[in-house]
Amino acid sequence: MRKSLLILFVIFVTVTPAKSQIVNKIPLSIRQTGYRIEATLDPSSKTVTGKMDAFWVNKSTDLVPDIQLHLYMNAFRNNKTTMSTESGGLSGYKDADSGWIDIKSFTDRYGKDLTPGMQFISPDDGNLNDLTVLKIVLPQAVKPGDTVFIKVNFVTKLPGKIKRTGYKDDFFFVAQWFPKFGVYESVGMRYSTKGAWNCHQFHANSEFYSNHSVYDVKITVPKEYAVGTGGILISEVTPDVNGKNKILIYRAEDIVDFAWTAWPGYVVYTDQWEHVKITLLLPKERTDQVDRQFKAVKIALEYFARNVGKYPWPYLTIVDPPAKGIGAAGMEYTTIFTSESFTGVPSWYHLPEMVTIHEFGHAYFMGILASNEFEEPWLDEGVNSFWEERIMGQYYGESEGMFDHPWLKIGDKSMSRLSYINSIGRQVVSNNEYSWNYPHGTYGMMSYNKAATWLYTLMGIIGEETTNDVFREYYKKWAFRHPSGNDFVNIVNEVVKQKYGGKFGPDMNWFFSQTLYGTGICDYKVVNFYNNKLYLSDKKVNKTDSLNTIKTGSDSLYKSVVELERAGDVMLPVDVLVHFKNGEGIHESWDGKGRFKDFTYTGASKIEWVKIDPEFKIRMDVNYINNSMTEEPDRVPVRRITDKLISFMQFFISFISL
Template sequence: MKPPAIKFFLSIFFAFFAINFQAQYIFNLPLSNRQANYIIRVNLNTENKMLTAVQKLTYINQSADTLTELQFHAYMNAFMNNQSTFMKESNRPGSSGNPEWDFGFLKINKLSLADSANLLPSLTYFSPDDNNPDDRTVFKIKLPGKLMPKDSVILNFEFEVKLPKIIARTGYERDYFFIAQWFPKIGVYEPAGMRYAKRGAWNCHQFHANSEFYSNFGTYDVYITLPQEYVVGSGGKLMDKKEDAKGLTTWYFRAEDIVDFAWTASKRYKVAEKQWNHVKIQLLYQPEHKDLVQRHFDATIAALEYFEETLETFPYPHLTIVDPPFYGMGSSGMEYTTLFTAGSFWNEPEGLRFTEMVTVHEFGHAYFMGMLASNEFEEAWLDEGFNSYFETKILDHYYGKNTGLIDIAGIQIGDFEFSRSGYASLKNKGMAEIYRNAWDYPYGGYGVYSYQKPAVVLQTLEGIVGEKVMYQILKTYFKRWKFKHPSTRNFIEIAAEVIEANSNGNPKFDINQYFSQTVYGSGHMDYAVTDISNQLKPGAQGWFETTGNLAVKNEKSTDQYESYVQIERFGEVILPVEVLVKFSSGREVLETFDSDQKRFRLKYSGPDRVVSATIDPNFKIPLDTNVINNSYSITVKQAAKRKIFATFLFWLQNFIQFFI
């Protein structure tokens, strides 16, 4: 947009700010500490793909520390050029066409305190993670005075955004806009003790190719002005909508107790609505996806019901689902607390539950990324891993354990089975540990170690302690830490507490050792039955002393067998596992193998032979990466078929991972 037009719009916006602002409230009492509160007025120029905006941020120093600087994210600058940290880590060469249109940026034109003190000269871009001089996704400002504990500061911004073509789930394509990570957003100041920080410091990382976000809770009053023919949706509740004589419409949305605000606009949107208890669900869908409307609603309501039962009722009265067009699929699978983008295809068969999988997964983030608001930069598994665990539970519960994801043309695949394959099929399963910065995973490791392996770790924990105790752990964790930014240590402490409370004074499972191996360690688990041996117990032969004399015995073999089942551990992770041993008579024995030995023999003596042995017969320990060697039988084995199926799941996992 040309400079005169920018000045015109900004003058209008500041005139609005001069009016005494009175917000309409959603909740009678705040759900969170509301540390960062935004009022934003933005104009979208649909021709130039530009945003011009003014922003008023009220930030409260809720720590006991005195602050002299503030740090901010400018995420949109990740797409400014091909030398940004995001672009380098993504291995993106740059523009495939016109750089002016493909790239984007966020430019701050004015920055001042409420008393008009100019802060723009103190604005400095810096790169705390890699010192990249070409990365401008983090900046800091020097305050003219001190921000004392419990005091607040008001900052006024004027900024403009050049939207990129859709990349990393933001931008535009044709007449479709998905506007995310678009405004200057203050980082999180962590005082000593928060997430076990040793001293107070800003937590404000750059935008990386493999990282998402970490933000303060607050309120958002956002006024969006654009041409009247566009339909708009956002993570806020629509409070007002006004048209003017110039063909523009201003949409006013308010959101409370969320950590970010995203919105979308398109001429092609159709609107469908559904009421679930107190939640008004709005679906913005493509005309060609009309037959998928009910599937979106059914999947969303299934997730709402499941989370209500296992964690807590979704507290917000509004929820927006965005169905991107095919040409805008680069924005699919993105989550915000009260808005998410789904992903679907025209004429998608009912037995292929891609729509349901993306819908359930993205909604689930409202609990982990949204209400718990863990640090996705440094502990991605607390969001993606927990959410992937719940995704598999919900899909397999509502659509069938073996058909939760695919049930078409004779092919049946459960969602957990599919998710597990992403980790189990990995050649180098020990390439990284779960607990590390999201951008520090080796190439190809982020999806596995923040989504799939964590889901398997949690499912294995459930198998060990039981579903009832597992849900007690998760519910306690959520209720105690909602709206408080928990850490991995916080979760482990609660897990230990709940397990201890259910142990009847006789704890048998060391939760700290478990997470030391599975979250902080990089080892994998692989137990195998490697041999079965049955030998008739021989009769006595040789010289034996009887009543003081030696005599020769040459007895025939007895009808008793001496049998051995050999168990071997090929991985580093040590866990107690059950072993089901079957005998020729039909007798069965269920053993618990709990040893750190690399090789061990189970011994039996009796009139019947061992015919088979199976480790983890009830599949309680899905962390065991090779289930093919879990069984040994003197009959024909099905290992070859299982190996082919595992390979198929691996490639399918890689395809679908792109969308979530």
């Protein structure tokens, strides 16, 4: 431990520029990696020239013979890279549009050339055309506790068709631009049974798994450019010696990636939420959306702080890219993220708010709780979507969170459930796949929507406050570390047991085995109910009946039966509400395990209606229509819809006829 602290101190003294300040007084993470980068943007050649000093500390007990780095900009090199092929090819790509990163020199701290040990590897698919992972066999293996220092000179050419990163004219979004260490997983870390580098290629649908790092980044750009980064501005020199550029020095601590953007067209706004200074960069035509963006992010900051844990950094940067940079929209880099909107977006369409809240949420799920997006995308996107939907529901309306127009109202969480239940591929694979292994285009539906839907279902079973406790505990235990899906499940098991004892069994694994690891669907249905009038000779109470009350003095007595069925494979405990004509209601609990369940009652009143899951807690249920039954269904809404349809068609025909 002392050795580690000593190493950290040495690193700090070595790597941190003398004048830079510390963002947080106490390090939030163990800072296993760190980067000092000098980057110069050349807008004419669309390149970033970089000089990088970086370190990696071997925290394992292994002798590590090599290091592995992401060179993700090489994913844009040609149409044969893994990202390109997974995306179905980069259509319309010209050579000028390609993106790449070239290593000009690679040495250790003493200047010893390490390039002879360099080789590109493709651990995920063996694609020899994919140059996104670089392995460097070191002259000497790294001993436990030792630190590897590297010095790299590189040139990064940004891609012309922006896909998360790239440029368009004078707009630049610079992400995945420098050589970045993979994560060395020692035994016992996540699912590792032996120490190894976890350094995936760049894929169409995932890109994050990194150590929390310290970044000191010096950026040189033309002086007319406005710049936003994931760091805090330490100093600015304008102009530089040439009189054309400005030099900006940033520092970021304990974040998993460092991205930045530069564009002369940005208008910059700032606001404050508690300890967080929020900076917003957006095109001048969208200044009417400034308040919307600040409101949304403040809501998210407040909600996460209250229900998960503190946002630990004192700053946050939001970028709303211009239309020509739309390819960079909706991305997350912990302390900087991109929203998505367009000029004139109406106030009833909450797309900007939804994207802002979602991308901010990644500061927690992937940023602070740095799970492996490649291997467990649900733990990143699914969990984050769940929180996004909760926030949108709470602040923008459960039923109108996404669209809030008098003619059309759609809730954010409804869209998620609809995507899942309507997908023909909803059972093709479990929710626990590597991001590139989801077949038939099911990645988005599975990672985002199914996961969010079963997390809602979990909340329906264990309750909202317990769910919040789960996430508070998850944050407390795993913040600035690398949790796995199992770690999350274990937290759920611990918290639920603490709250409910054995109510749900020894653990909640039965839930996850069906939802996270299973492919079954959930569908409970009311098959039938009936009321049989009893004759005098029959008027004795069957002890086995689920009898509630018998009205004495009543002329009639009924034997009423409710028939329920589990039509899907997923077995979940469900509430059943049986309502009688005399206004009484009986709440039943069904463990949901059997294929069918009958409830029998003897009493003076007849059953009027029956509902399974009356509060719609089981959002995984693929069909809510068969969850209830009544003798006299309410046809008024259908009549109303039909009448409106008639009017709509009449007006429409009249409108188009001259």
